[in-house]
Amino acid sequence: MTVQKPHLVVVGSVAIDWIITPRAERPESVGGSATFFAMAASYLAQVRLVGVVGRDFPDYAVADLKAAGVDVSGLEIVQDGLTFRWKGQYHENMNDRTTLETHLNVFEKFQPNLPAEFRGSEYLFLANIQPRLQSDVFAQMQRPRLVGLDTMNLWISIANDDLKAVLKDVDVLTLNDEEARQLSGEHNIVKAARAIRALGPRNVVIKRGEYGALLFDADGEMFSAPALPLEDVVDPTGAGDSFAGGFMGWLARPGVEPNGASLRTAMIYGSVMASFCVEGFSYDRLKGLDQATIQKRFETFAALTNFARASLT
Ligand code: AMP
Numbered sequence: 001m002t003v004q005k006p007h008l009v010v011v012g013s014v015a016i017d018w019i020i021t022p023r024a025e026r027p028e029s030v031g032g033s034a035t036f037f038a039m040a041a042s043y044l045a046q047v048r049l050v051g052v053v054g055r056d057f058p059d060y061a062v063a064d065l066k067a068a069g070v071d072v073s074g075l076e077i078v079q080d081g082l083t084f085r086w087k088g089q090y091h092e093n094m095n096d097r098t099t100l101e102t103h104l105n106v107f108e109k110f111q112p113n114l115p116a117e118f119r120g121s122e123y124l125f126l127a128n129i130q131p132r133l134q135s136d137v138f139a140q141m142q143r144p145r146l147v148g149l150d151t152m153n154l155w156i157s158i159a160n161d162d163l164k165a166v167l168k169d170v171d172v173l174t175l176n177d178e179e180a181r182q183l184s185g186e187h188n189i190v191k192a193a194r195a196i197r198a199l200g201p202r203n204v205v206i207k208r209g210e211y212g213a214l215l216f217d218a219d220g221e222m223f224s225a226p227a228l229p230l231e232d233v234v235d236p237t238g239a240g241d242s243f244a245g246g247f248m249g250w251l252a253r254p255g256v257e258p259n260g261a262s263l264r265t266a267m268i269y270g271s272v273m274a275s276f277c278v279e280g281f282s283y284d285r286l287k288g289l290d291q292a293t294i295q296k297r298f299e300t301f302a303a304l305t306n307f308a309r310a311s312l313t
Helices: 033-039 059-067 107-111 129-139 153-158 160-167 179-185 187-199 241-252 260-277 289-302
Strands: 006-012 013-022 025-031 046-054 071-078 085-090 097-103 123-126 147-150 171-176 203-207 213-218 222-227
Touching: 006 129, 006 241, 013 097, 013 123, 025 033, 033 046, 033 059, 033 241, 033 260, 046 107, 059 071, 085 107, 123 129, 123 241, 129 160, 147 160, 147 241, 153 179, 171 179, 171 241, 179 187, 179 203, 187 203, 187 213, 203 241, 203 260, 213 260, 222 260, 241 260, 260 289
Parallel strands: 006 046, 006 123, 013 085, 046 071, 123 147, 147 171, 171 203
Antiparallel strands: 013 025, 085 097, 203 213, 213 222
16 A cells, blocks of 8 residues: 655745846746745655746746646646746845845736645645735645745735734744744844744744744744855845745655654754755756755754753853
8 A cells, every 4th residue: 555645735926036146147037935845845745836827937947846746737827917027136145135026917816726636735835925815725725734824024014914814824934034023013033933923823933044044833942943054155035935845845744743843853954955945046956956965964954053962060
């Protein structure tokens, strides 16, 4: 008898980005929160993608997702519309990013309709996109075991009520430190996490770019995962989504129960996938990885924080 692996549904943006870094520019870089998430998670779990693109979306990107084992039957292609487009610029400090343009395009009228076989999936990640769409997808799922969500400053500003409504059903929220401050109204990150947990998510992961990520878990415990210090960061776009892909991917492994210990391991797989993502433009570096390469980097992370317990007494 073959054991059916758990499935992980992701909804989010599938995009064509225009990326400007201090050293290079890529005007047609395939991106989107769901794309990065799916590419990263594909090494750990059976990923099912829900999203929409327009006629301008390149065929090769759909082929890359398929080659990674992602089920793209929930990706709608709208012939009379254009793909979501985002233009962003990184400054000398690559943690510092300015959004220059956001065009929702086909996302404006998107009504997600999940393929029947997606609805019973065990794991769900609501990647960054309009909170209303995140709610629509959640409502179509039967009874996922674990629900994660990511969002960003734009939605915290313009769709705050919709976001707070969907947050009530979320087990793990991932967001960056500025967004955590914006959502909670608290400057201190510990207070911000506590205030956010009061909105619904039992676990909160605060991403801090090159400084790693902090987990505030359901038991009130804290855990800190480093980011890998890299000499050459090519393009940080998608690091947060790749983190979420590694994180949720681990939790969706057969036999892994979500608890304080597995969430910590998930934080490291998240950090591992984010570290690969930033080494190239788009998902270039996430493509064609293998389990041995991923595992080697996992060990690098373990070594990075491994220290002997000592005592002065
Ligand atoms: P990250 O670097 O992890 O924050 O994610 C970057 C990706 O998010 C890019 O590939 C963009 O296409 C996508 N993105 C940017 N703004 C939005 C938005 N408002 N909603 C959904 N996705 C977005």
